[in-house]
Amino acid sequence: xxxxxxxxxxxxxxxxxxxxKTKIFEQNASPFTVGSxxxxxxxxxxxxxxxxxAWQLLQNGSTALDAVExxxxxxxADPEVTxxxxxxxxxxxxxxxxxxxxxxHRGMCGSVAGLEHIMHPISVARAIMERTPHVMLVGSGALDxxxxxxxxxxxxxxDDAIARWRNWQKSQKAPPLSPENHDTIGxxxxxxxxxxxxxxxxxxxxxxxxxxxxxxxxxxxxLYVDNEIGAATATGVGEAIIRVVGSFLIVELMRQGxxxxxxxKEAVKRIVNIHPKTHSxxxxxxxxxxxDGEIGAFGMRNNEFSYSLTDAKNPNGTVIKPESWLS
Numbered sequence: 001x002x003x004x005x006x007x008x009x010x011x012x013x014x015x016x017x018x019x020x021k022t023k024i025f026e027q028n029a030s031p032f033t034v035g036s037x038x039x040x041x042x043x044x045x046x047x048x049x050x051x052x053x054a055w056q057l058l059q060n061g062s063t064a065l066d067a068v069e070x071x072x073x074x075x076x077a078d079p080e081v082t083x084x085x086x087x088x089x090x091x092x093x094x095x096x097x098x099x100x101x102x103x104x105h106r107g108m109c110g111s112v113a114g115l116e117h118i119m120h121p122i123s124v125a126r127a128i129m130e131r132t133p134h135v136m137l138v139g140s141g142a143l144d145x146x147x148x149x150x151x152x153x154x155x156x157x158x159d160d161a162i163a164r165w166r167n168w169q170k171s172q173k174a175p176p177l178s179p180e181n182h183d184t185i186g187x188x189x190x191x192x193x194x195x196x197x198x199x200x201x202x203x204x205x206x207x208x209x210x211x212x213x214x215x216x217x218x219x220x221x222x223l224y225v226d227n228e229i230g231a232a233t234a235t236g237v238g239e240a241i242i243r244v245v246g247s248f249l250i251v252e253l254m255r256q257g258x259x260x261x262x263x264x265k266e267a268v269k270r271i272v273n274i275h276p277k278t279h280s281x282x283x284x285x286x287x288x289x290x291x292d293g294e295i296g297a298f299g300m301r302n303n304e305f306s307y308s309l310t311d312a313k314n315p316n317g318t319v320i321k322p323e324s325w326l327s
Contacts, residue, residue, distance in 0.1 A: 031228070031255075039311040040067065041287050041295055042187040043235040046081045047308035048317040050074045054189055055310045055317075064189040064197035065104045065126075072100075072199045073120050075185045079158060083183040086119060087158040088203025090165040091210050096157045099217035100125045100201035101136075105227040111136040113217040117153045118146050122201045125217070127151075135219065168207050184216045186223060186233030188289040196231045196289065198223045205238070214238020220248040229255045230291050232264070236284035236300070244270040250288050260288035260296025261322070268298050268325050280326055297322035 038058045040051045054071030058064070076085030083089060090096050100121035101111035110129025113136065115121045124146045128137055137145050147153055184202035191197075200223040202216040215221035215238035222238070224247040225231040232250035234241045241247075246267045253263035264286040272279045285305035287297045299305030302324050310317040 037293060037312045038190055038192055039289065039293055039295070040071065040187065040189045040309070041289055041297075042071070042308050043185055043233065043285060043287060043305075044183060045306055045308060045319045046075060046078070047185055047187065048310075048319065049078070050185060050187060051308050051310035051317050054187065055315065058189065058191055061192065063104075063193075064191040064195050065102070067189045067191065068187045068197050068199035069102060069122055069126055071187050071189070072122050072185050072201050076120050076122060076201055079160070081185075082161070082164070082203075083206075084185050084202050085121070086156045087161050088156075089206035090157065090161055091204075091208050091212070093210050094162070094165050095210065096161065096203060097210075098201070098203055099213060100199070101217045101219055101223050102126050102129060102197070102199045103219060103223055103225040103231075104129075104197045105195035105225065107226070109135055109219045109225075111217045111219060112138070112142045112146075113213045114139040114211065115142045115146065117143060117156065118151050119154055119156055120151070122199050124149075124151060125199075136217065138213075165207065172207075183283075184222070184233075184235045186216075186235055186287065188225075188231045188233055188287065190289060190291075190293060194291070196225050196227050196291065198225045198231045198233055200233050215241040215246070218242065220245045222247060224248040224251050226251050226255070228291065230260065230289055232260075232286060232288040234284070234286050235305070237282045240271045240275060240282050240284060243274055246271075246286060250286060254288065254290055260290050260294055261298060262296070264288050264296050264298035265323070265325075268300055271300070272325060285322075299324040300326060302326050 040054045050071040054067035057067045079087035097114045098121040099113045102125045103109040110125040112125045186200040188198045221242040223233045232247040250263040284300035306321045
């Protein structure tokens with residue numbers, strides 16, 4: 001897809017001239033001391049292999065942006081994870097639609113929603129960020145763009161996904177709120193230059209209404225990065241996360257001095273306040289990474305949410321179960 005110079009000037013934007021290479025720009029001074037170590041965190045235990053790929057890239061000097069993109073691509077291609085990418089759960093009508101977003105240390109971002117037939121929506125989101133003046137493309141427009149940029153159109157609906165969908169059709173009851181039916185991989189990383197980036201990708205709620213979009217591709221609710229302060233990402237019931245603009249809220253609370261864990265807890269608390277009678281039915285999890293490397297997380301339901309951490313002290317990755325609102 002060709003974007004004209006006139007179109008860019010009309011929007012007051014410019015495009016990078018070096019393809020998908022990430023240029024490191026100087027940032028304003030952060031109120032936090034930049035940590036000396038690199039770090040990767042991601043939602044759920046299935047983040048461990050994704051973290052491993054991201055960590056390998058960071059150790060080789062790659063940017064956080066490259067690390068998070070390549071890291072979550074591992075999950076997008078993993079048929080064992082049925083809530084993300086290939087072999088993801090279908091919608092009510094038996095179609096697989098994918099959502100993803102990515103954000104770098106400069107505040108630049110890209111997003112895609114309702115994308116079909118493409119193995120790696122996160123890379124399409126990055127291409128939107130770097131090759132167009134836009135932030136988000138959806139549906140058939142997103143597919144047309146992806147194909148025009150050389151992404152292959154593939155059959156990513158598996159026999160297993162069809163079998164699960166047909167089994168659901170027998171009852172058409174809402175699936176249980178489990179990582180298998182309703183979960184995103186969100187990843188945050190800090191690189192050797194102290195720069196932050198994040199990525200988030202999902203196939204969305206199992207058997208959702210066609211056209212439904214949750215928080216995962218939305219910059220603000222599902223993911224937010226501010227290189228002066230920190231980054232946050234979310235997983236769980238997207239509608240509840242959208243209502244409090246969860247990830248942006250967490251970063252702003254960290255700006256005001258809250259520790260990452262406390263900021264995540266406050267975001268959960270606000271969801272509880274909006275849903276005083278039904279919050280126990282909501283699966284929610286937030287993770288946050290501050291500029292100085294401090295991490296935090298918080299969940300809604302007891303003994304349910306967990307996240308993966310990889311850093312110099314945990315080079316093979318470790319799964320951490322944070323505190324939750326409901327005990």
